[in-house]
Amino acid sequence: MASRPGYDVLVVGGGATGAGLTRDLAMRGLRCLLVEQSDLAHGTTGHFHGLLHSGARYAVRDAEAADECIVENRIVRRIAAPHVEDTGGLFCWLEGDPDDYPGQLVAGCQKAGIEIEELSVAEARRREPLLTPRLGRAFAVPDATVEPWGLVADNAESAVDHGASIRRYTRLVGLGVEAGRVLWADLEDLGSGERERVEVNFLASAAGYWAGRVASLAGVKLQMAPGWGTMVVMNQRLSSSVVNRCRPPGDGDILVPVGPVSILGTTDTTMDTDNYEITPEEVRFIVTEGAAMVPAAAERRALRVFAGARPLYDPGHQHGASRTLSRSHMVLDHANDGVENFISIVGGKLTTYRLMAEHTADAVCAKLGVDARCRTAEEPLGEARKAPRHYSLGERLTAREQEAGGADADLVCECELVTRDMVREFIESFGTPHIDDMLRALRLGMGPCQGAFCTLRAAGILERMRPSGAAALEPIRLFLDERMKGDRPIMWGDQARQFRLNEIIYRDVLALDHAP
Amino acid sequence: MPPDRAPYDVVVVGLGLAGLVAGLGAASGGARTLLVGKGHGTLRFRSGTIDVLGYWNDRSLGSPAEGLPAVAAERPNHPYALAGEDLGSGLEAIRTTAGAAGLDLDGSLEANRMVATAAGTLRPTCLAPPTMRADWDGAHVLVVGLAGYRDFQADLVASVLPAAGAKLGLEVEARAATVDLPSLHRHHLSGLELARLFDQSAFRRDLLAALRGTLGGATVVALPAVVGLEHAPEAAADLARQLGVTVAELPTLPPSVPGLRLELAVTAALRRAGARLQVGTFVRAIPQGGRIGWVEIQSPGHPLRVPVGRMVLASGGLASGGLEVRLDGTLRETVAELPVWLPEAAQGALVGRSFLESGGHPVSLAGVQVDGAMRPLGREGSPLYENLFAAGGLLAGADRAVEKSADGICCATGWRAAQEAVA
Ligand SMILES: Cc1cc2nc3c(=O)[nH]c(=O)nc-3n(C[C@H](O)[C@H](O)[C@H](O)COP(=O)(O)OP(=O)(O)OC[C@H]3O[C@@H](n4cnc5c(N)ncnc54)[C@H](O)[C@@H]3O)c2cc1C
Numbered sequence: 001m002a003s004r005p006g007y008d009v010l011v012v013g014g015g016a017t018g019a020g021l022t023r024d025l026a027m028r029g030l031r032c033l034l035v036e037q038s039d040l041a042h043g044t045t046g047h048f049h050g051l052l053h054s055g056a057r058y059a060v061r062d063a064e065a066a067d068e069c070i071v072e073n074r075i076v077r078r079i080a081a082p083h084v085e086d087t088g089g090l091f092c093w094l095e096g097d098p099d100d101y102p103g104q105l106v107a108g109c110q111k112a113g114i115e116i117e118e119l120s121v122a123e124a125r126r127r128e129p130l131l132t133p134r135l136g137r138a139f140a141v142p143d144a145t146v147e148p149w150g151l152v153a154d155n156a157e158s159a160v161d162h163g164a165s166i167r168r169y170t171r172l173v174g175l176g177v178e179a180g181r182v183l184w185a186d187l188e189d190l191g192s193g194e195r196e197r198v199e200v201n202f203l204a205s206a207a208g209y210w211a212g213r214v215a216s217l218a219g220v221k222l223q224m225a226p227g228w229g230t231m232v233v234m235n236q237r238l239s240s241s242v243v244n245r246c247r248p249p250g251d252g253d254i255l256v257p258v259g260p261v262s263i264l265g266t267t268d269t270t271m272d273t274d275n276y277e278i279t280p281e282e283v284r285f286i287v288t289e290g291a292a293m294v295p296a297a298a299e300r301r302a303l304r305v306f307a308g309a310r311p312l313y314d315p316g317h318q319h320g321a322s323r324t325l326s327r328s329h330m331v332l333d334h335a336n337d338g339v340e341n342f343i344s345i346v347g348g349k350l351t352t353y354r355l356m357a358e359h360t361a362d363a364v365c366a367k368l369g370v371d372a373r374c375r376t377a378e379e380p381l382g383e384a385r386k387a388p389r390h391y392s393l394g395e396r397l398t399a400r401e402q403e404a405g406g407a408d409a410d411l412v413c414e415c416e417l418v419t420r421d422m423v424r425e426f427i428e429s430f431g432t433p434h435i436d437d438m439l440r441a442l443r444l445g446m447g448p449c450q451g452a453f454c455t456l457r458a459a460g461i462l463e464r465m466r467p468s469g470a471a472a473l474e475p476i477r478l479f480l481d482e483r484m485k486g487d488r489p490i491m492w493g494d495q496a497r498q499f500r501l502n503e504i505i506y507r508d509v510l511a512l513d514h515a516p
Numbered sequence: 517m518p519p520d521r522a523p524y525d526v527v528v529v530g531l532g533l534a535g536l537v538a539g540l541g542a543a544s545g546g547a548r549t550l551l552v553g554k555g556h557g558t559l560r561f562r563s564g565t566i567d568v569l570g571y572w573n574d575r576s577l578g579s580p581a582e583g584l585p586a587v588a589a590e591r592p593n594h595p596y597a598l599a600g601e602d603l604g605s606g607l608e609a610i611r612t613t614a615g616a617a618g619l620d621l622d623g624s625l626e627a628n629r630m631v632a633t634a635a636g637t638l639r640p641t642c643l644a645p646p647t648m649r650a651d652w653d654g655a656h657v658l659v660v661g662l663a664g665y666r667d668f669q670a671d672l673v674a675s676v677l678p679a680a681g682a683k684l685g686l687e688v689e690a691r692a693a694t695v696d697l698p699s700l701h702r703h704h705l706s707g708l709e710l711a712r713l714f715d716q717s718a719f720r721r722d723l724l725a726a727l728r729g730t731l732g733g734a735t736v737v738a739l740p741a742v743v744g745l746e747h748a749p750e751a752a753a754d755l756a757r758q759l760g761v762t763v764a765e766l767p768t769l770p771p772s773v774p775g776l777r778l779e780l781a782v783t784a785a786l787r788r789a790g791a792r793l794q795v796g797t798f799v800r801a802i803p804q805g806g807r808i809g810w811v812e813i814q815s816p817g818h819p820l821r822v823p824v825g826r827m828v829l830a831s832g833g834l835a836s837g838g839l840e841v842r843l844d845g846t847l848r849e850t851v852a853e854l855p856v857w858l859p860e861a862a863q864g865a866l867v868g869r870s871f872l873e874s875g876g877h878p879v880s881l882a883g884v885q886v887d888g889a890m891r892p893l894g895r896e897g898s899p900l901y902e903n904l905f906a907a908g909g910l911l912a913g914a915d916r917a918v919e920k921s922a923d924g925i926c927c928a929t930g931w932r933a934a935q936e937a938v939a
Pocket of ligand 1: 012013014015016017018035036037038039040041042043044045046047048049050051052053170171172173206207208209210214227228229230231266267307308309310311347348349350351352
C-alpha cells in the first residue's frame with residue numbers, strides 16, 4: 001500500500017474553480033495536491049461561451065448573481081488582464097420583444113451597480129454595423145470575454161509557485177472513509193494505468209458536473225443536474241462586442257466574439273451524461289436565433305459545434321429545466337452528510353470562479369483551523385500587469401514569427417498557426433498522442449480547412465517520431481472520425497463543401513478507405 | 517436586355533474535367549465555344565490520373581470494363597448507365613490532347629492499374645501518366661521526402677506501403693529518406709514551387725547527388741508528384757536515367773501538380789482550337805421560355821450578359837460549388853436553380869457517423885438528374901430546357917470517391933453533352 005507524505009488538501013478537478021481554489025489555498029500557506037483526470041480546463045471550463053459577465057444578464061431575475069458578477073468582472077479584468085478582452089456588451093431590443101424588459105434591465109443593473117447606458121440606434125449600429133434592421137433600442141454594459149485555457153494555466157502556475165503540486169491525467173477513482181473521515185484516496189494515472197493510494201488530510205472537490213460522482217466515492221449523495229448547452233462557432237467575428245438579446249434570458253440569445261471567430265449560443269438540456277449528442281435541429285435553432293440579432297449569422301459559415309455541461313446543483317425536489325436552478329454557487333460541507341473532512345463546491349460561473357474559490361478556501365481554512373486571509377483579488381496572475389487587450393488579426397502569426405527569430409514560421413496548420421516545433425514538443429511530452437489531443441492542446445485542425453492539410457502532416461511527424469509501421473494511418477482515421485462528430489450537425493454551406501473536399505482528399509486521392 | 521446575336525454556339529460553364537472535355541467536344545465539332553467558370557476545376561485537387569471505376573459494391577475491380585455492365589444494370593440513374601457508351605470517346609479525347617502536349621496517359625478500360633499515394637496506399641486507376649507506373653511487386657522502394665515540403669511525409673509512406681502491397685498480394689519493401697538541399701531551405705515550399713525547381717536541370721543535379729548515396733538496393737525511387745511542371749516528362753526521364761531505377765510520382769495533397777499539367781495541356785489545346793476561356797467569374801443561367809436565354813457573368817460594375825445558343829452545365833458537385841447545402845439541409849444547384857435529386861437515405865442525415873463510412877455518405881449521390889441526352893430533368897421527369905445539357909460532378913447517382921470514378925464520369929458525360937449540344 002503506497003502512501004505519500006501528507007498534503008494538507010487534496011483538490012479534485014482542474015477547471016477554473018479547482019485551479020483557482022488550489023492557488024488560493026496555496027497562497028494561504030496550505031500544501032495542496034490538485035488532480036485532474038484530463039488536461040487542465042478540459043471540462044466545462046474549456047467548453048463554455050467565453051463571456052466574462054457584467055451581470056446584466058442576471059440583473060432582472062437574480063440580483064445576487066448580478067452583484068457577484070460585476071464585482072468579479074472588475075477583479076478578473078485586473079488580475080488576469082492578458083486573458084480578458086474588453087469587448088463591451090450590448091443588449092439589443094428588437095421590435096416585438098417584451099416592452100417592459102428594457103426598463104427592468106436598466107433598473108436591475110443600476111441596483112447592482114452595473115454601468116448601463118442606452119445608445120441611440122444609430123450609435124449602436126455604428127459600433128456594430130451587422131445588427132438587424134429590427135433593432136429598436138440598445139444598451140451598453142461592461143461585458144467582456146475571457147480565454148479559459150490561459151486563465152487556468154496561470155492559476156495553476158501561480159499555485160505551483162506557492163508550493164502546490166498538480167497532476168494531470170490523474171483520476172480520483174476511490175476514497176477510503178472510516179469513522180466519518182476520508183483517510184485515503186486512490187489515484188489512477190491514465191497514461192500508465194497505475195494506481196496509487198495517497199493519504200488524505202482534507203478533500204475539496206471542484207469536479208464540476210462530475211461532483212456527484214466524486215461525492216459518491218465517499219458514500220455521500222450529492223444530486224447534480226448537469227445543464228448541457230450547445231454553442232456554434234462561426235468562421236468570422238460578426239461583432240466586436242458581446243451581443244445579447246434584450247428580453248428574459250433564453251436559448252440562443254448571445255453572440256460572443258472570441259479571437260477570429262464568433263460563438264453563438266446556447267441551449268439548456270438537463271441530462272446526466274458524458275456524451276451529449278448535438279442535433280442538427282438545435283444547431284439550426286441557435287443559428288436562426290443568432291441571425292435575428294445579426295442576420296449575417298445565417299449566411300456565414302459554421303465552423304464547428306461543441307457542448308458543455310453547467311455544473312448545476314439540485315438541492316432536491318426541483319425538477320425540469322435547469323435554467324431555473326440557481327447559477328450561484330454553493331459550498332457544501334459534507335460533515336452534514338457524515339463525512340467530516342470533505343467539502344464540495346458546486347454551481348457557479350466561470351466569471352465568479354475566483355469568488356467560488358475564495359468561499360471554498362474560507363470554508364476549508366475554517367475547518368482546518370487555519371487563520372489566513374484570501375489575497376487572490378489583489379495579486380495579479382502571471383504577467384497580468386499588462387493592460388486588457390484587443391484582438392488583432394495578425395497577432396498570432398507575429399508571435400510565431402518572433403519565436404522563429406523573425407523568419408517564416410514553419411507551419412503545420414496554417415489556419416491555426418501551429419508550427420512543426422509545437423507539434424514535436426507536444427509529441428515529446430505526451431508520448432504517443434492522438435491528433436485530436438493536438439487539436440485540443442494546440443488548436444491544430446480547428447480552422448476553416450477542417451484538417452484537410454495538417455492531418456496528413458501531423459500523422460507524418462508522429463510516424464517519424466513514434467514509428468508504428470502499418471498502423472501509421474490509424475491516427476488519421478481516428479482524427480477524421482472525431483472531427484465528424486462536430487461536423488455532422490453543421491453540414492451546410494461552406495462547411496459541407498469543405499467536408500466533401502476533405503473526403504475527396506482522404507477517401508478518393510489518398511484512398512484511406514481501402515488502406516491496410 | 518440581352519443582345520440578340522449569340523457570339524457563341526456553345527457556352528460551357530465549369531472548368532473542371534467535364535467542362536474541359538465538353539469544350540474539346542464542342543470546339544473540335546466546329547462550334548464557337550466559350551468556357552467560363554468561377555474557379556479552376558477539381559483537377560487541381562485530384563491525382564492527375566483518369567479514374568474510371570475502381571470499386572463497385574465495395575468490390576475491387578480488375579478493370580473498369582468488368583464493372584460497367586453491373587453499374588448500368590443496378591443503378592439506372594448512374595451517369596455510366598446514361599452515357600457509358602461515350603466513355604471511350606471521352607477518354608480518347610483527353611488522351612490525345614494530353615499526348616499532343618507530351619503528357620502520355622497509359623492504360624485502357626481493360627485493366628485497372630495501381631498507383632501509390634502520399635498516404636502509402638495503393639489505389640486503382642484506369643489511365644495514368646507513365647511517371648506513376650512502377651512494378652510494385654518485389655520492389656524495394658526508397659521513399660524520398662524533401663525538406664521544407666510538408667505535404668509528402670516519407671516516413672508515413674514507407675511505413676504503410678508494404679502493408680498496402682501485402683493486402684493486394686504484392687511484396688513491397690520500403691524505407692524513407694529525406695533530402696535536404698540548400699534550394700529547399702525555406703518553409704512553406706508548395707508543390708508548385710517544387711515542380712518549377714524540378715523543371716531546372718541544376719536542381720535535379722543537386723538532387724541526384726544527394727540521392728546516389730542513399731539508393732542502396734532500391735529498385736524504385738518514390739517522390740511526391742511534383743516532378744516538373746512544364747518539362748515534366750523530361751524531368752522524370754532524366755532522373756530515372758541517371759539513377760538507373762524506376763522513378764515513381766505519388767499523388768499528394770492539393771494543389772495537384774499532375775492535375776495542373778493536364779489542365780494546362782487541355783486549356784492550351786482549347787485555345788488553339790479557337791475556344792475562349794474565362795476564369796474567375798461566377799455565372800448564373802437565366803431561363804427564357806423553355807430554354808436558357810443567356811448567362812449572366814458576374815463582373816465588377818454590372819453583370820455581363822452573354823446570349824446562349826446551347827449550354828453545357830459542368831459546374832461540379834458539392835466540393836466545387838455546383839451544388840450547395842442550405843441551412844435547412846436541402847440542396848440547391850447554384851447556376852440554373854435546377855431541381856436536385858436527393859436519395860431517400862439522405863433525408864434523415866446527409867452524412868454518416870464515420871468519415872470513411874463504408875458505402876459512402878448519402879449526400880454524395882445527390883445531384884441533377886438527366887436523360888440520355890444529358891438534359892436536366894424537372895420533378896415530373898421531363899427535360900426542363902431544350903438547350904441545356906449537364907455533365908460531370910453535378911450529376912446524381914454516383915459516389916465518385918467511393919467508386920473511384922470521378923474522371924471517367926466527367927469524360928463520358930462531358931463528351932455526350934458536347935455531342936448533343938453541337939448536334
Ligand atoms: C454552455 C455553457 C455556457 C457557459 N457560458 C458561460 C459564460 O459565458 N460565462 C461564464 O462565466 N460561465 C459560463 N458557463 C459556466 C462555466 O463554464 C462553468 O461554471 C465553469 O467553467 C465551471 O468550472 P469548474 O472548474 O467548476 O468545472 P469544470 O471546468 O467542469 O472542471 C471540473 C474538472 O474536474 C475534473 N474531474 C471530474 N471528476 C474527476 C475525478 N474523479 N478525478 C479527477 N478529475 C476529475 C474534470 O475533468 C474537470 O476538468 C457556461 C457553461 C455552459 C455549460
